[in-house]
Amino acid sequence: MCVNVLFAQAQDARPLRDTIPLRDTSLVDTLGTDTTQNNFKDVTGQDTVVMKDSESDLETVVTIVANDSSVNEVSLNILHLYGGAKVKYQDFELAADYIRLDRNTNVLFASGINDHNGKYAGRPVVIMPGEGPIAVDSLFYNYKTQIPKTFGVMTEVDGAFVQARVVRRNIYEEMSLFDGLYSTCDLPEPHTHFGIKISKGLIVKNQIIAGPSYLVVQNIPLKFIAVPFGFFPKQDKPSSGMLFPSFGEDASRGFAMRDLGWYLTFNDYWDTEFRTNIYSKGAFEASMRTQYVVNYKFNGGFNLRYGSTPTGIEGTDSYQRAQDFNVTWNHTQRQEANPGTSFSASVNFGTSSYFRNTAANGTNNFQQLTQNNMSSNISYGRVFADGKVNFTSSASHRQDIRTGQIQLELPTISLNVSTFNPFKFGDGVGRPKWYEKITVGYSLQATNKLETSDSLLFRKETLGDFTNGMQHTIPIALSLQVMKYFQFNTAVNYTERWYLQSIRNYRDNDQLGYENMRDTVSGFRRAYDYSMSTGLSTKIYGQYPKIGKIEAIRHVVTPSINLNYRPDFGDPSYGYYRDYINPQGQAARYSIFENAIFGGPAEGRSMGIGFSVDNNIEAKVRSDRDTTGSGIKKIKILQGLTFSGNYNMAADSLKLSQISFSGRTSLFNEKINLNFNGSFDPYTYDRVTGTRINRFMLREGSLARLTNFGLSFDYSFNPDASKNRNDNIDSMRNNMPGMTQQQADALARVSRDPNAFVDFNIPWNLSGSFSFNYASVFNRDEMRMGSNITSTVQLHGDFNVTPKWKVQFNGGYDFGQMQVVIPQFSIYRDLHCWEMSFAWVPIGQFQSYNITIRAKAAILQDLKLMKRQSHYVF
Numbered sequence: 042m043c044v045n046v047l048f049a050q051a052q053d054a055r056p057l058r059d060t061i062p063l064r065d066t067s068l069v070d071t072l073g074t075d076t077t078q079n080n081f082k083d084v085t086g087q088d089t090v091v092m093k094d095s096e097s098d099l100e101t102v103v104t105i106v107a108n109d110s111s112v113n114e115v116s117l118n119i120l121h122l123y124g125g126a127k128v129k130y131q132d133f134e135l136a137a138d139y140i141r142l143d144r145n146t147n148v149l150f151a152s153g154i155n156d157h158n159g160k161y162a163g164r165p166v167v168i169m170p171g172e173g174p175i176a177v178d179s180l181f182y183n184y185k186t187q188i189p190k191t192f193g194v195m196t197e198v199d200g201a202f203v204q205a206r207v208v209r210r211n212i213y214e215e216m217s218l219f220d221g222l223y224s225t226c227d228l229p230e231p232h233t234h235f236g237i238k239i240s241k242g243l244i245v246k247n248q249i250i251a252g253p254s255y256l257v258v259q260n261i262p263l264k265f266i267a268v269p270f271g272f273f274p275k276q277d278k279p280s281s282g283m284l285f286p287s288f289g290e291d292a293s294r295g296f297a298m299r300d301l302g303w304y305l306t307f308n309d310y311w312d313t314e315f316r317t318n319i320y321s322k323g324a325f326e327a328s329m330r331t332q333y334v335v336n337y338k339f340n341g342g343f344n345l346r347y348g349s350t351p352t353g354i355e356g357t358d359s360y361q362r363a364q365d366f367n368v369t370w371n372h373t374q375r376q377e378a379n380p381g382t383s384f385s386a387s388v389n390f391g392t393s394s395y396f397r398n399t400a401a402n403g404t405n406n407f408q409q410l411t412q413n414n415m416s417s418n419i420s421y422g423r424v425f426a427d428g429k430v431n432f433t434s435s436a437s438h439r440q441d442i443r444t445g446q447i448q449l450e451l452p453t454i455s456l457n458v459s460t461f462n463p464f465k466f467g468d469g470v471g472r473p474k475w476y477e478k479i480t481v482g483y484s485l486q487a488t489n490k491l492e493t494s495d496s497l498l499f500r501k502e503t504l505g506d507f508t509n510g511m512q513h514t515i516p517i518a519l520s521l522q523v524m525k526y527f528q529f530n531t532a533v534n535y536t537e538r539w540y541l542q543s544i545r546n547y548r549d550n551d552q553l554g555y556e557n558m559r560d561t562v563s564g565f566r567r568a569y570d571y572s573m574s575t576g577l578s579t580k581i582y583g584q585y586p587k588i589g590k591i592e593a594i595r596h597v598v599t600p601s602i603n604l605n606y607r608p609d610f611g612d613p614s615y616g617y618y619r620d621y622i623n624p625q626g627q628a629a630r631y632s633i634f635e636n637a638i639f640g641g642p643a644e645g646r647s648m649g650i651g652f653s654v655d656n657n658i659e660a661k662v663r664s665d666r667d668t669t670g671s672g673i674k675k676i677k678i679l680q681g682l683t684f685s686g687n688y689n690m691a692a693d694s695l696k697l698s699q700i701s702f703s704g705r706t707s708l709f710n711e712k713i714n715l716n717f718n719g720s721f722d723p724y725t726y727d728r729v730t731g732t733r734i735n736r737f738m739l740r741e742g743s744l745a746r747l748t749n750f751g752l753s754f755d756y757s758f759n760p761d762a763s764k765n766r767n768d769n770i771d772s773m774r775n776n777m778p779g780m781t782q783q784q785a786d787a788l789a790r791v792s793r794d795p796n797a798f799v800d801f802n803i804p805w806n807l808s809g810s811f812s813f814n815y816a817s818v819f820n821r822d823e824m825r826m827g828s829n830i831t832s833t834v835q836l837h838g839d840f841n842v843t844p845k846w847k848v849q850f851n852g853g854y855d856f857g858q859m860q861v862v863i864p865q866f867s868i869y870r871d872l873h874c875w876e877m878s879f880a881w882v883p884i885g886q887f888q889s890y891n892i893t894i895r896a897k898a899a900i901l902q903d904l905k906l907m908k909r910q911s912h913y914v915f
Contacts, residue, residue: 047218052643056725070681072618076172085460085633085915088303092645093291095716103419104127104129104130105120105122105126105127105128105140105142106122106125106126106127106128107122107124107125107126107127107140108123108124108126108127109123109124109126110123110124110649111123115146117142117143118144118145119142119143119144119145120141120142120144121139121140122139122140122141122142123138123139124138125138125163126138126139126140126151128140128142128149128151129481130184132168132169132170133167133168133169133170133182133184133187134167134168135149135151135165135166135167135168135180136165137151137152137153137164137165137166138152138153138154138162138168139151139152139154139163139167140161146183147183147184147185147186148181148182148183148184149180149181149182149183149184150179150180150181150182151165151167151179151180151182152164152165152178152179152180153165153178153179160855161178162687162795163191163893164177164178165178165179165180166290166309167175167182167189167191167380168181169189169210170187175191175194175195176194176195177191177192177193177194177195177208178192178193178194179192180191180192184728185694186212187212188209188210188211188212189205189208189209190207190208190210191205191209192206192207192208193205193206194208194218197578202223202224202226203221203222203223203224204221204222204224204436205218205219205220205221205222206219206221207219207220207237208218209447214246215243215244216243216244217241217242217243217247218239218240218241218242218243218244219240220240221238221239221240221242222236222237222238222239222257223236223237223239223330224236224237224257224588226524226873228873229313234871236256236257236258237254237255237256237257238254238255238256238257238262239251239252239254240252240253240254241253248272248336249272249729250270250271250272251270251271251272252269252270253267253268253270254267254268254270254271255267255268255842257394259682263721265731266267266863269426274397274808276872281303281304281305281306282303282304282350283302283304284300284301284302284303284304284314284316286298286300286301286302286427286824287297287299287300291320291400293322294320294321295321295322296320296321296351296863297318297319297320297321298318298319299318300316300317300318300560301316301317301318301319302314302315302316302841303315304368308336308348310333310335311332311333312331312332313329313330313332314326314329314330315329315888316327316328316330318402319512322351323351323355324348324349324350324351324399325348326347326349326399326402327346327347327348328344328345328347328402329343329345329346330342330343330344331343331702337375337377337378338374338375338378339372339373339374339375339378339384340372340373341370341371341372341373341386341581342370342371343368343370343371343388344367344368344369344370345366345368346366346367346368346391346395346397346399346402347364347365347366348363348364348365348366348395348399348761349362349363349364349365350362350398351363352401354561355482355914363394363398364392365391365394365395365398365399366391366392366395367389367390367391367392367395367396368388368389368390368391368690369388369389369390370386370387370856371386371388372384372385372386372421373385373389381421381423381424382422382424383421383422383423384420384421384422385418385419385420385488386418386419386420387417387418387419388417388418388419388821389415389416390415390417390440391415391440391493393415393440393441393443393444393445393495394443396409396412397443399534404599411540412442413441413443414438414439414440414441414442415439415440415442416437416438416439417436417437417438418435418437419435419436419437420433420434420435420436421435422434425661427457427603429458429459430457430458430459430563431455431456431457431459432455432456433453433454433455434452434453434454434455435452435453436450436451436452437449437450437453438450438493441792444494445491445494445496446492446493446494446495446496447493447494447495447498448490448491448492449490449491449492449493450488450490451489451491452488452489453486453487453488453489454485454486454487454488455484455485455486455487456478456484456485457482457484457485458482458483458484458514460480460481460482460518461480461481461482462477462478462479462480462481463479463481464476464477465477473904475521476882478519478520478521479517479518479519480517480519481516481517482515482516483513483514483515484513484514485511485512485513485514486508486511486512486514486639487510487511487512488510488638489507489509490507490508490509490638491503491506491508492506493506498623503560504882508542508637508638509540509541509638510538510540510541510637510639511538511539511540512536512537512538512539512639513537513538513539514534514536515531515534515535516532516534516535517532517533517534517535518530518531518532518533519532520911523577526579527577527578527579527837528577528578528579529576529577529704530574530575530576530577530578530603531573531574531575531576532573532574532575533571533572533573534571534572534573535569535571536569536570536571536572536597537568537569538567538568538569538634538637538639538640538641539563539565539566539567540566540567540634540637540638541564541565541566541666542561542562542563542564542565543561543562543564543566543632543633543634543637544559544560544561544562544631544633544635544636545559545560545562545619545633546558546559546619546621546629546631547559547560547621548621548622548623548624549561553863554624555624556624557623557624564597566633568617568634568641568642569642570607570608570610570642570643571607571608572605572607572647573605573606573607574603574604574605574606575603575604575605576601576602576603576604577601577602577603578599578600578601578652579599579600579601579825580595580598580599581595581597581598581599581600582595582596583595583596583597583598584596588599590662590664591662591663592661592662592663592673593659593660593661594659594661594678595656595658595659595660595661596657596658597656597657597658598654598655598656599654599655599657600652600653600654600655601652601653601654601672602651602652602653603650603651604648604649604650604651605647605648605649605650605651605687606647606648607643607646607647607648608646609644609645609646610642610643610644611630611642611643611644611645614890615642616633617631617632617633617634617641617642618630618631618632618644619631619633630644635802645691645692646691647689647691648687648689648690648691649687649688649689649690649691649696650686650687650690650749651686651687651688652685652686652687653683653684653685653686654683654684654685655681655682655683656679656681656682656704656791657679657681657682657684658677658678658679659675659676659677659678660675660676660678661673661674661676662674662675662676673892677706677707678706679704679706680704680705680706680707681701681703681704681705682702682703682704683702683704684700684701685700685701685702686698686699686700686701686704689750694735695733695735695887696725697723697724699720699721700720700722700723700745701718701719701720701721701724702718702720703716703717703719704716704717704718705717705719706720711754712756712757712768713755713756714752714755715753715754716751716752716753716754717751717752717753718750718751719747719748719749719751719815720747720748720749721744721745721746721747721748721749722738722745722746723738723739723745724736724737724738725737725738725740725741725746725775726819726826728824728825729824730819731743731819731821731826746817746826747815747817748816748817749814749815749816749817750813750814750815751812751814751815752811752813752814753810753811753812753813754810754811754814755808755809755810756808756809756810757806757807757812758806758807758808759805759806759807759808801914802843803839804840805836805838805839805840805841806839806840807836807838808837808838809834809836809837810835810836811832811833811834811835812831812832812835813830813831813832814830814831814832815828815829815830816828816829816830817829830856830857831855831856831857832855832856832857833853833856833857833862834853834854834856834863835851835852835853835854836850836851836852837849837850837852838850845870845871845872846868846869846870846871847868847869847871848866848867848869849866849867849868849869849870850863850864850865850866850867851865852864852865861884863882864882864883865880865882866880866881866882866883867879867880869882877892877893878892878893879892879893
């Protein structure tokens, strides 16, 4: 046997050159001191000792490194390694603070050492062939027979931890253990754990065969529920099996057994689980969840959920059973899998009463219980002609949970051609002519749409209510720079719509008089319109003088003005509008494309002047705390304050439109982002009907009247909290392809709810948001304009009571309704390998509390004790 001996030696240790007995030749030098900890880090500058075994011609290499010092007992042929010692033999690797190599017996002994505080440190870490790193108290290893014997073993298995006093491996890759513990705690002395004590056991390739075993909870042995033997599967991939339920009680449905089910794994790319909730008062829910993934191509999953909920008293006329369902599907395709083609799906569809009747499938999830709508979208896209032509097709649905109304678009098709220069020829050398700058584009949109209620959706007659249409748009534009400082823009927009149906209005005579009637006439109809506009825009820069620490203020004004024209497509020659006599006996006009998908051409000629003014104000302030060295700091005072409107010269009255405005700014070093918008009406209103009349507010002593205004902002008093939360979310998203469903659900909760993330590294966090909306509404009783004001404030935060206790809170107040917005308090306790949380909604319709105690280990997530009491009433 040929042995390579590599080691490091401290400067005060005696050189081994004179003490190693040489069978053939030797060359050993002293290496520099290495103070690194136990690991398998490579060390450079190594020398070797070569020895030949007379019993065998096979060459075997043992690599040895000592970061502190080495002592060789020549007479006993034993080598001692101290301080971060490392040994590698074929696929076997070992690191410890003390290693002894006996060349006579080919046996390695490794252990830790007691430091100056008397603490046992530097435990051996060993990698056996085909296994991961294992921490032990000490071990013997015969590197010739490859048989180890370990003491005080601890290793991690899918998030749980296995400890044993003694483990021995034989030549058949089987391990026998003595005095073992399967636990959720990673400490050598578990202080809070749920564990299984195994007196003796045998670990083979696919299973663990255990002798007498019993339960241990909080270091209390429960020997009265011991089992004489057991077989546990040991696999490196998921396996099918039963899903253990949890138990609880619901105020309206009785005692519950939740999440009883079965898990099926078909291969490495596809698995399914079935679960059910059963209640003592007759309600039940069932669900099927499937996940799939194809590496580097796509991944996704879908949920099918069904609930049956009885209401009323059984045996009476009031008794009935609500049947509800919910379907979700998510699919994501990686772009590199099929360049130029994309496909994605996000589906959330079902009965509007599902979440309410089932209390969000028995979870009392606050976000699902309070959501007002559901939506879905499935889209496919492809790019042609080197990216110049883009085709997309989608199917979507929007559902109002409160009213049960559903909007379906099956499908929507869009084809867009990038703008091009039809009069540009050649390679474009030299200054282009003005006509070469003319651009032309094209877009096509088509859709098939249905609006109905969820109770009528699956009826046969509903299929005849679909409406459809197609719209073509051709924009032609020209942009030039004139007089050096102005930008000249002119455009012509042509739009044509194709429909397969139009409407006819008439009045019909009945017993009570006349009523409006409407018929839908089948047949192809086309409607076209066009408009033209020409405008100028520029930028004006203003500079204000220095004021105190304000070095400069820059004001950028961007005014623009345009002339626009549109013919009167209500003229009878077009045939888009018709007249009829309404039930009141008056002549009325209507569009035959009324309520069509893409609408119809507008009635009335328009020739107007459009205008807008945008403002941006920034300041440069001298700062004594600036670390860049310039001492100047930029402050954004006003960002994007814009006023816009239009004056229609062709209108016979109300020629000036409402003046709309919007803007944004940031305060306190951009910690608060403030947004606002609104509009002014330059005309007054009729005191009887509340409608606008052709009379300027100036004649009543005012410039204009405010018709609506909105303001919103949010602020966090501890920016580190939100930053740390976002960093953790990003980290979780990077691992998304390997996530379990529970981890994906946790990520979704953290993304939408700041209080779903518990971080003890942040001692406190307090953040809030405020929104305000004002609208001018005519009060018919008082014959004057009144105001409709809504304003809400939201507050959420948390703080550490102790390093292991955290209190969280979330709530708000609606100043319009004068009521609190669903407050929620929660307490979280870190139990090291376990966790406990208490959530409480003290008031309101969803008054409830929930207590959860569960293991942190991923493999034991189904092992949880839960007590939930809910006052939720259907």
